[in-house]
Amino acid sequence: MSQAVLALEDGSVFEGRAFGARTERCGEVVFNTAITGYQEIFTDPSYAGQIVVLTYPEIGNYGANPDDSESARPFIEGLAVRELSSIASNWRSRQHAEQFLADHGVPIIAEIDTRSLVRRLRSRGVMRGVLSTCGASPEELVEKARRIPSMAGLELATRVSTQTPYEWSEPVRPCSPSDPVPEPAPVRFHVVAYDYGIKRNILRRLALVGCRVTVVPACTPAEEVLALNPDGVFLSNGPGDPEPLQFQAAQVRKLIGKKPIFGICLGHQILGLALGGRTYKLKFGHRGANHPVLNRITGRVEITSHNHGFAVDPDSLNGNEVELTHINLNDQTLEGFRHRSHPVFCVQYHPEAAPGPHDSHYLFDDFVRLMKEFHGRG
């Protein structure tokens, strides 16, 4: 049984059992409160640069399978859990969760008091930390943690983005004979998706509603996008601070009014920047699958999936230009807005879920409707 250590910049040290890769990784330590969906979390590129603490204590129970990954590989820097299952029990499982992470060089610290760690992050805010499964001294690791660059100001989107454009046409597939996933709609629209760290389920859901998607690198100029002549542009989720993404915001600014635009998460923040807004860092972010979001247009509350450490300041947006459409009922933060005169809308949370509730799938239909209307007009 080998030891693992997680050291934080405030000097706190958690000692537990090492699993996964034997290595040392550093990053911002964040927690996610979702009970299910660890494989999706591991593979969500938005977690680049972060060590993830899962609050649910029994992790790994259902193993890992080829269908539930949100990208080609895990993106988390490290994993901290209370208990890691020694077996995988599920009809779709093909691999142990531990092996899945080990294969991609991700270290795991288990059997630590994750609740205490979460309470610390909640009260002091997210912190930098180092996870070592190869026997470094805790004091050394604390020192290292203090030297890690802060997430504020860190630009990670272009690092995780694809380097070359590619096409996506794979829709959502049923996970069981009883999964009522509809037949994919016939392809009617061509969407260009900016990859700032895009999750596959966004692509699958776009394909499901009849979109052929061209995924382009984060640094693609607007002109190149327009040259592809898409019916709509999608702005993806992704890691890091939105503030440094001024180039991306500038490209988006050029697209507004020319093409229907739908943004999710970092895509929403970039739209905020493009429309002259400001973003700020949340104390400990929103990461979970149970956040109530009020849709102010329908008056309905959606239970939503979240993964963001930054938010758009609603006061920084021009109310004459932008309508605030979604509000988080836990802390009243901004969760979505739309442009009053152009076909542009976005949400801070994850309507594609994966993991999380499906309450907001309708936004993909809204995007299709928007493209339909736009082209009907055009």
Place this chain on the structure above:
Amino acid sequence: MPRRNDLHRILIIGSGPIVIGQACEFDYSGTQACKALKADGYEVILVNSNPATIMTDPELADRTYVEPLSLPYLEKIIERERPDALLSTVGGQTGLNLAVELAEAGVLEKYGVELIGARLEAIKKAEDRLLFKDAMRKIGLETPLSQLVNNVEDGLAFAGRIGYPVILRPSFTLGGTGGGIAYNREEFVEILERGLALSPVHEVLIEESVLGWKEFELEVMRDLADNAIIVCSIENFDPMGVHTGDSVTVAPAQTLTDREYQMMRDAALKCLREIGVDTGGSNVQFAINPENGRMVIIEMNPRVSRSSALASKATGFPIAKIAAKLAVGYRLDEIPNDITRKTPACFEPTIDYVVVKIPRWQFEKMPGAEPVLGTQMKSVGEVMAIGRTFKQALAKGIRSLETGKSAAGEIYEEALIPQKLITPNPDRLGYIRFAFQRGYTVEQVREMTAIDPWFLQQIQEAVAFEKELEQESLTTVSRETLRRAKREGISDAQLARIWNTTWQAVRERRKALGIRAVFSRVDTCAAEFESFTPYLYSTYESECEAEPSERPKVMILGSGPNRIGQGIEFDYCCCHASFALQEFGLESIMVNCNPETVSTDYDTSDRLYFEPLTLEEVLNIYDTERPLGVIVQFGGQTPLTLALPLKRAGVPILGTDPENIDLAEDRRLFGRLLEDLGIPTPPNGSATSVEEACEVARRIGYPVLVRPSYVLGGRAMVIAYDEETVRRYMREAVVFSQDRPVLIDRFLEDAVEVDVDAVSDSEDVLIAGIMEHIEEAGVHSGDSSCVLPAFSLSAAVRNTIEEYTQRLARALHVVGLMNVQYAVKNGTVYVLEVNPRASRTVPYVSKATGVPLPKLAVALMLGKRLKELSHLTAGVVTGCLPVPQVFVKSPVFPFNKFPGVDPALGPEMRSTGEVMGVGENFGEAFGKAQLSAGTPLPERGTVFLSVNDRHKPEAVEVARRLASLGFSLVATRGTAAALRAAGLSCRTVFKVNEGRPNVVDWIKAGSVQLVIYTPTGAHSFSDERAIRRSTVAYRVPCITTISAAKAAAEALASRRRDPIRVWSLQQIHSRAESAV
């Protein structure tokens, strides 16, 4: 959509007596609903026949009716109270069924009462199997494949298509009678033919078996604006085939990926919307094929259910309270989350621990019943345990059960392993552990049990770790290993057993190593937000969140899982103790592990510790909280067994000294005390051999009551008039040993048994109630109907009883509650038993008198004198409290769930619940109680009588009365002769052993509506049993004592004479006060 202002008065119907399948979880839900609606300014009218509930406390509603839950009485109440609405979803199946009945009978329409919560159509769609299947098909959800057939040929064709095993359910038979599982063609034809014959419409539903599939439940809530949330997911450890109430269940679901969980979530929400449950909580059950993930929906309950109570306790999300608020128009996002205060109730709770529920069975109380689990629920109670991991929660859960079994150390038989694993039974969990100890693999156990390998792996790992621990000793064990043992939930006591030392030594050692229990909070949000409610469970993590206050405080030990003899009555007492402490300015701390109860609601006490009631866990809490003292006298036997050890560990016990509580239970010491006090008791002795028994019987004189000190099987007791009977009983009918002697008491023939509840400050004694039993001495007091005020006792006898009670209270230095059982014969009063603690009858007496006994008792324990408390007792501080009307308490039995069990009453208690009837006269109150107990007396028809010679004169009087009320009489030869001799006309019927058609044939043919049968001695034992069984099976009321027969005649006379009348407790109590 805020609060509805067009509603003012709301009717809530409770779930009635505690029965298997419907227990105090509905007291919890009803109580929450009452509190929520009242707090919101609505007037609440509550009806429930069960006096042991918190919800029937007069403070909780504006009008409280302890009246029969039947149409005529409910209509009367509606007519009188004119509610605007009826909330149908918080009173269990009983409340829901009554709402439907009232609607269908036109009562709701007649009085303009709106059904809120679930509409009639929604209830029907959810409850009717076929409507439900259709509805699910419409929205694309699968249910198990099924077909209705009315001949064997069609049945065989369908079964051939879906494959065996198949489930057969005859249409419209009571409680699923005649159904079953067919594993092959032969069985199929047999069951189908029987089912077709039994079904009044000659129809049987044949259904695909999903036995062995994974079983899940989701708790769903929805508001009028169609916002819907999942409160909790639950995965059953036991796969499909075991009733969910009899399954070990785990929250949250453990073995589903997010994709699969969300598929289930989507299906549950779709189901809720299609069924049309407008507001409130529902429960949806699913089965998943572990081979390929195919999912079918099993059923949905359009109401708050047993699982809702569990889900509420498991997450901290108060489903019933929120359901009540949604029913009156609030939206989920308008209701704050009590725990976080800052966030709304419109979210999905997330948890950072594992919750395990384990059922508690009592097959040992039901000799003759096969201890096998299936689709009909058999458990009488349950425990819940919270741990940071499944292993920890499971180990805590097993301890909480108090079965005397621990996680290890039981005696199992290797040869029985396959049988005990394959057929679900109460010992299966223990046998799984045992199988792993014997080297079975997870795969082997999975093949036999169909339990998910993840669960089995956890148990296997726990067993392997215990083996590792066996290599250690208390002195060699490392801090790391000991800490791991505690983190995996292993108790100090178990470690002590493994290392052959004492629990104290283990405790000392681990404390020395700095391994201490800390407490984590249940906060609905996995620590994402701060929690303001101290709802705690123990862990061996690094940080304690208990944050005890500096205020003076008292800890109350609850009563653990419900079981026969220790049920909701004690939870009532514990809750009231808590309310009283708060009222007296103290902080109250509750410790309990029963998720069904009001006491484990996070807002009942200032602080709640959801923990096993073991010495180790209680001491951990004590060390953290440092209360002024601990109250042990309200929770029944569970806290009492901890009282002395706690005292020895230096914990102050409030109220009566535990030594004195113990003294009263020691037959020898107590006998001496009675002698000193000059109080008579029936002569008695005990024996461990046939000869000794005969000798004791000779010494004390016949007749004697011979009974085992512990009932394991066979006959519970015998009343022996001669030595031959004693010998035969000792040889054939009873199990005894050195540790379990046979108890022999002089049987006080035809004595009247009396129960007394009193409160005492050790000098002054207030008699709260003198309750006269209707069944005579020999029947367990909990199984006997009893009356307040006593109706046949002379003033002299009552004075003697008061006098003895005072003497006993002073002698035992009782501070708080005391219960004494007396037998009265020929004017002499004998003491049978004294219990210086809360009794089962405390809620009944409190409700009848309007005086809150637990509150009085708490005040006394805190050092007040009775004289200072006259404001709580309507001015009466000595003597006996007045009773303003007639109140009858009657027991409710679970025999219909255990076919083949002899329902004869004896010294072993077997009732699960109780009801109360209120009347102007005894007959009226008794009739109502019988109606509420589910054994209504017939309006007309034929009465069968068979009584022993001693009772013949009284039986004649009963028969005369019944005849005058228009009943026909039939009797066995001897009784018939006596009736005819008295000038009554009656037919003669054969006894069972005489020939046919005999009385059992008559009962089965529906020709008898009431049976009056008093035991005639040991010889006719099999005859008696056959009659009793047939009366249970055919639901014919059966009276086995002459005093009860007289009571029944009274009740029937009242039915003819008195109109249907109802009284609210508030009305009765104000009448009582004005009388004083």
